[in-house]
Amino acid sequence: MPDETQLFDAVARVMARQPGSSMQEIATAAGISRTTLHRAFGDRETLVETLTAHVLADCERAFDAAGIDHDDPQQAFDRLLDDALTLAKAYSLLFSEPHIHRVPRLVDEIAEQETRLARFFERGQRAGQFRPELPPQWLAYSVGAQLEAIWWAIEDGHVGARDAARLLRATILGGIAVRS
Amino acid sequence: MPDETQLFDAVARVMARQPGSSMQEIATAAGISRTTLHRAFGDRETLVETLTAHVLADCERAFDAAGIDHDDPQQAFDRLLDDALTLAKAYSLLFSEPHIHRVPRLVDEIAEQETRLARFFERGQRAGQFRPELPPQWLAYSVGAQLEAIWWAIEDGHVGARDAARLLRATILGGIAVRS
DNA sequence: AGCAGGTGGAACAAAAATGTTTCAAGCGGG
DNA sequence: CCCGCTTGAAACATTTTTGTTCCACCTGCT
Incomplete structure (x- = not known):
């Protein structure tokens, strides 16, 4: 569970480098679970x-x-x-x-x-x-x-x-x- | 129904500019139906x-x-x-x-x-x-x-x-x- | 130890995308 | 005109994704 700045950075990175990634892939790349990703940001x-x-x-x-x-x-x-x-x-x-x-x-x-x-x-x-x-x-x-x-x-x-x-x-x- | 060169070009354009597009969106942007897209190229x-x-x-x-x-x-x-x-x-x-x-x-x-x-x-x-x-x-x-x-x-x-x-x-x- | 807060796994229903088949319509060449 | 070919719309079963809920677990704090 990285802090918020790192989380933003990791999510932005995967979305930029692997466009079309699923929420699951984004979450995994950011080092958190899909559940937490949804909790933190809501829907896609x-x-x-x-x-x-x-x-x-x-x-x-x-x-x-x-x-x-x-x-x-x-x-x-x-x-x-x-x-x-x-x-x-x-x-x-x-x-x-x-x-x-x-x-x-x-x-x-x-x-x-x-x-x-x-x-x-x-x-x-x-x-x-x-x-x-x-x-x-x-x-x-x-x-x-x-x-x-x-x-x-x-x-x-x-x-x-x-x-x-x-x-x-x-x-x-x-x-x-x-x-x- | 554009010729093959134009078709390649149109498909490549939409995939490059709108990453993560669905087959439907790709087909529409290329000016053909999803059926024809699948016929021409197979699966994604x-x-x-x-x-x-x-x-x-x-x-x-x-x-x-x-x-x-x-x-x-x-x-x-x-x-x-x-x-x-x-x-x-x-x-x-x-x-x-x-x-x-x-x-x-x-x-x-x-x-x-x-x-x-x-x-x-x-x-x-x-x-x-x-x-x-x-x-x-x-x-x-x-x-x-x-x-x-x-x-x-x-x-x-x-x-x-x-x-x-x-x-x-x-x-x-x-x-x-x-x-x- | 007990508690509060956040976390992730599992399960789920709903929605979307995918790949395929069928069929009617259009178009061009004979 | 008729035939062959291609197209696209529709329908479909299947798979994937999505968004949510529930619950067990862990961690830090008292």
């Missing part, structure tokens, strides 16, 4: 909604902490990468359960955060720090995908968690090509 | 295995066509991006259905292609074209994730399909930061 829809709201709040906190709305874009981006795994887990979850996208409240919240991130990149472009020829929406998708990728790479044992922020920073900001 | 496990083998073959062909094993890495990479959507659909599917990872034949094939891509980046690093301080495995994950991302961005209407290769090339090779 409630579980999904609770978990989604939870990770969206994590995202919002990370965005706030990084200061993506007002602070210097370059520095805000660096701080954002410190919460890479938080964001990665959130993003991975959002597309694992179709039910999420049938809840207007969550759909709106997701769209809002997507816009917020795109606006951040747009601001960085105006500040001359991000390349202006790349659509901000695409930057949001690209960066989001790489946040997920680093999490997967860590879980698969290819990358150490300590290297995450450094690799992300190097790859996202500088690209993979050697500068000529 | 067979469907998953057939589809996975199919997209893996697509990947292999794209890798071959791009010449990632022997040709100049820079040029091979450009050619790889021409098949971005093929690879994107494949990758999206691979992690949508847990059953895939319980079939040794598919697990081996996936691992092999992952290794092949990582070796490509390693070769490009030795050729002085990709940054040597980034682990090749991470490059494979990062690029794979961005291939998926561009597909999502296109499906969501944020990016035109014609811009895909250009945006990917600019973002992956050069990064998002303005060169100082």
